[in-house]
Amino acid sequence: MARATVQDVAKTAGVSVGTVSRVLNGSPAVSAASKEKVKGAIRELNYRPLASARDLRRDRTMRLLALAKSLDSPVISEAFRGFGDAAALSGYVSLTAPTSGDLEREQQLVDMLRNGSVDGLILFSPTMPDADVEALAGQLSVVQVCEIVDSEAAFGVSIDDRRAAVDITRHLLATGSRRLAMIGNRAARSGRLREEGFLAAVREAGLQPEHLLFAEGEFGFHAGRRLTKELLLLDPLPDAVFCGSDTVAAGCVREITDAGLRVPDDIAVAGFDDSVQAEMCVPELTTIRQPAYEMGRVAFEALFARMTEPGEHRRGRTFLPHELVVRDSTKG
Known part of the structure; x- marks a missing residue:
C-alpha cells in the first residue's frame, strides 16, 4: 500500500x-x-x-530549483504551479530557471544542487543527455516531470503519452476517419511516444498512416500552419489530423479554414494537452487532458521523499491518468 x-x-x-x-x-x-x-x-x-519542517531547516536551504527549456508550454507552467504550491505548504521557496535549451547554462544551474545552494531539483524538459540525467538522479535529489528519461535510476511523473495517443487516434477512427495524418515533434521524448501510439492505433485498424509530418525546432501555432500547408497538397486529402499539442492543432485548424475547408466536416483535427487554446479555438478542440497541476504536486511529494530519506525512493515512475475530451473539432 x-x-x-x-x-x-x-x-x-x-x-x-x-x-x-x-x-x-x-x-x-x-x-x-x-x-x-x-x-x-x-x-x-x-x-x-518524513521529517518535521523544524528538523529540515537545521541543515537545509529550503530552496528548490525547477529547470525547463521554456515556460511557454501550458502543461509545464501548470505543473510548475502545482509543484510550487505544494512546496510552499511545506515551507520551501521554488526557483524557476528557463534555460532556452542552452546546455552550458543548464549545467551551471545544476551545479546549484551539487554545491548545496538548493536542496532539490525538478527537471521539466532537460537539454542534457539521458545518461547525464540518470547519473545526476543516481547521486542527488532529482525528480522529472512530463519528459522522463527511460531509466530506472531517474524517477519521473507524467501521463502515459503512448496510451493517450492510442486513445485519441481510436476516437478519430471511431468517427469514421480512415485517412489519418499526424503532426508531431520527435525532438521530445513525449512526442516520440505519441507517434508510437498513433501508429499502433492506425495499424491496429488495418490501415497505414496517410502522412507523418514533424516540426524542426519551434513546435507551435506557426509550425502547425506551415506543416498543414504540406498536408493540403495531398490528393486525396487526409480526413483527420492528430496534432501533438493544442497550439499546433490551432494552427492546423486555421490553415484548413483559410483554405476554404471545414473542420470537422472535411478534415477532423485533434490536439493534445487540453490547454486554454483548446477552448479558444473555433471549433473547440478534441484533445487529451493532462492533470498538469497534479503532476507538479506529486513531483514535490516524490522530491520531498528523496530529500528527507537519502538513498530511498529514487527509482521508477508514476503515470497519472489522462482523459479524452471530445469537442467540436472531431465528428461524433
Whole structure:
C-alpha cells in the first residue's frame, strides 16, 4: 500500500493541507476540533511524517530549483504551479530557471544542487543527455516531470503519452476517419511516444498512416500552419489530423479554414494537452487532458521523499491518468 501523504490526511480530516501542517508543527493557531480531526486521520491512515519542517531547516536551504527549456508550454507552467504550491505548504521557496535549451547554462544551474545552494531539483524538459540525467538522479535529489528519461535510476511523473495517443487516434477512427495524418515533434521524448501510439492505433485498424509530418525546432501555432500547408497538397486529402499539442492543432485548424475547408466536416483535427487554446479555438478542440497541476504536486511529494530519506525512493515512475475530451473539432 502506498504511503499516506499530507494531502491524504487533509482529505480524510476534511481540512486544508495548511491546517495539517500547522498541527504537525505544533502551531497554536488551530482549533481544538480541527486538531482532533487531523490526529484522528493520522491514526486512521497510519501517517508518518518524513521529517518535521523544524528538523529540515537545521541543515537545509529550503530552496528548490525547477529547470525547463521554456515556460511557454501550458502543461509545464501548470505543473510548475502545482509543484510550487505544494512546496510552499511545506515551507520551501521554488526557483524557476528557463534555460532556452542552452546546455552550458543548464549545467551551471545544476551545479546549484551539487554545491548545496538548493536542496532539490525538478527537471521539466532537460537539454542534457539521458545518461547525464540518470547519473545526476543516481547521486542527488532529482525528480522529472512530463519528459522522463527511460531509466530506472531517474524517477519521473507524467501521463502515459503512448496510451493517450492510442486513445485519441481510436476516437478519430471511431468517427469514421480512415485517412489519418499526424503532426508531431520527435525532438521530445513525449512526442516520440505519441507517434508510437498513433501508429499502433492506425495499424491496429488495418490501415497505414496517410502522412507523418514533424516540426524542426519551434513546435507551435506557426509550425502547425506551415506543416498543414504540406498536408493540403495531398490528393486525396487526409480526413483527420492528430496534432501533438493544442497550439499546433490551432494552427492546423486555421490553415484548413483559410483554405476554404471545414473542420470537422472535411478534415477532423485533434490536439493534445487540453490547454486554454483548446477552448479558444473555433471549433473547440478534441484533445487529451493532462492533470498538469497534479503532476507538479506529486513531483514535490516524490522530491520531498528523496530529500528527507537519502538513498530511498529514487527509482521508477508514476503515470497519472489522462482523459479524452471530445469537442467540436472531431465528428461524433
